[in-house]
Amino acid sequence: MPVVCCAPVARGPISESDAADLAVLLKAVADPVRLRLLSMIGSHAGGEACVCDLTGAFDLTAPTISHHLKVLRTAGLIDGERRGTWVYY
16 A cells, blocks of 8 residues: 655646636745735735835835836735825735
8 A cells, every 4th residue: 555645735736717817926926026015015004005115125116116016916915095196005
């Protein structure tokens, strides 16, 4: 009788649709800048952060930070709310 060393991770293969959805999520978090943004937003006082609070922590332009935030929004990992001239995440 064969010895099983590990329990299966999944009950079966995932569907094509689920794989596509998961790929979007994994691509979104597969970037160090986006991981840091998620960490900063999640650990910010009140659970939200103004984009103006995020840009100073990076040696990147504001449009580049906005692009990364858009990727996170598209993946459903964050929500943004405009308040005056700033967006809060």
